[in-house]
Amino acid sequence: MTSPLHAIRASGLRRRYGSTAAHGFEAVRGLDLTVRRGELFALLGTNGAGKTSTMELIEGLAQPTGGTVTVLGRDPYRERAAIRPRIGIMLQEGGFPGDLTVAETLRGWAGTSTTPRPVAEALDLVGLADRAAVRVKQLSGGEKRRLDLAVALIGRPEVLFLDEPTTGLDPQARAAVWQLVRELRAAGTTVLLTTHYLEEAEELADRLAIMQRGLVVASGTVAEVIADQPARITFDLPAQPDSPTLLPLPEAEVGFAGRRVTIRTRQLQRTLTELLCWAEQQQVELAGLDARSASLEEAFLAIAAEPEHAAPAESPALTGAVR
Numbered sequence: 398m399t400s401p402l403h404a405i406r407a408s409g410l411r412r413r414y415g416s417t418a419a420h421g422f423e424a425v426r427g428l429d430l431t432v433r434r435g436e437l438f439a440l441l442g443t444n445g446a447g448k449t450s451t452m453e454l455i456e457g458l459a460q461p462t463g464g465t466v467t468v469l470g471r472d473p474y475r476e477r478a479a480i481r482p483r484i485g486i487m488l489q490e491g492g493f494p495g496d497l498t499v500a501e502t503l504r505g506w507a508g509t510s511t512t513p514r515p516v517a518e519a520l521d522l523v524g525l526a527d528r529a530a531v532r533v534k535q536l537s538g539g540e541k542r543r544l545d546l547a548v549a550l551i552g553r554p555e556v557l558f559l560d561e562p563t564t565g566l567d568p569q570a571r572a573a574v575w576q577l578v579r580e581l582r583a584a585g586t587t588v589l590l591t592t593h594y595l596e597e598a599e600e601l602a603d604r605l606a607i608m609q610r611g612l613v614v615a616s617g618t619v620a621e622v623i624a625d626q627p628a629r630i631t632f633d634l635p636a637q638p639d640s641p642t643l644l645p646l647p648e649a650e651v652g653f654a655g656r657r658v659t660i661r662t663r664q665l666q667r668t669l670t671e672l673l674c675w676a677e678q679q680q681v682e683l684a685g686l687d688a689r690s691a692s693l694e695e696a697f698l699a700i701a702a703e704p705e706h707a708a709p710a711e712s713p714a715l716t717g718a719v720r
């Protein structure tokens with residue numbers, strides 16, 4: 398049963414391309430994921446991790462070869478007619494006919510929805526109001542992306558799927574899309590987003606999952622995903638030290654490059670306190686002292702570098718539940 402609190406629930410989801418085990422490829426290998434209503438959830442992963450394959454299953458565009466998925470309590474593939482009017486999909490390539498104008502394209506899509514937004518409102522939301530009469534084939538790459546987004550929004554979706562929504566956008570257009578996504582979320586829209594821009598996930602996501610080889614290998618809030626990674630302290634010593642064991646920090650990994658010291662620790666507060674006490678006692682100035690938690694990028698790279706994760710049942714945090 399899907400709770401009314403859950404917009405999306407996937408359990409043991411599998412997708413195999415090709416019909417035989419010998420020649421096929423399993424891109425999604427038993428994935429569990431829960432997205433709450435009103436939440437913005439980001440699905441991250443390296444190229445080929447299985448994000449798009451997973452999104453297509455959740456969107457009802459393909460049938461799983463194993464496991465189950467529900468969107469708003471229904472099977473998105475078998476009950477597509479019931480679910481389609483309640484979701485909005487922004488694909489990586491919209492592929493709309495090039496000879497239609499922007500407004501004609503949107504009018505066509507509005508006709509498939511029971512309660513569409515006015516075309517002018519959708520154009521305004523994505524900053525294409527002045528391109529309404531332009532043919533789709535004449536749009537720039539970034540403008541096409543914004544048209545894809547307008548099409549996804551035209552039916553006032555309860556659940557919005559955004560597959561790399563800001564790829565190809567300039568920084569100003571990206572910031573505008575982020576603002577729009579925040580407003581949609583504030584108005585109660587559930588959003589499932591894939592992105593390669595980790596700052597996009599950091600900016601927008603309530604929770605996120607990192608996929609690798611068809612599985613979720615880490616999930617939670619940004620802070621929770623980062624918490625597993627060591628923090629970093631850097632500074633310059635006044636002179637190159639004689640011995641790397643100079644610093645009495647048993648909990649930490651200390652690296653030297655000339656006068657530059659980099660300390661990696663899972664106990665940032667304790668290590669920093671010990672370091673500052675040592676510097677005080679030794680009367681050493683720690684020039685350019687910088688202490689910071691791992692970034693999402695560091696966490697992502699560390700997770701991506703791990704050897705292949707084991708069978709689905711052994712993977713951590715597969716439910717997408719907060720750890």
Ligand SMILES: Nc1ncnc2c1ncn2[C@@H]1O[C@H](COP(=O)(O)OP(=O)(O)OP(=O)(O)O)[C@@H](O)[C@H]1O
Binds near residue numbers: 444448
């Ligand atoms: N139609 C297909 N037939 C066979 N293999 C496929 C097919 N579509 C995708 N794959 C494979 O499935 C794996 C997952 O692809 P998918 O597009 O889901 O990954 P992704 O995480 O979205 O990647 P990217 O970030 O590059 O978009 C890849 O190894 C890909 O080559």
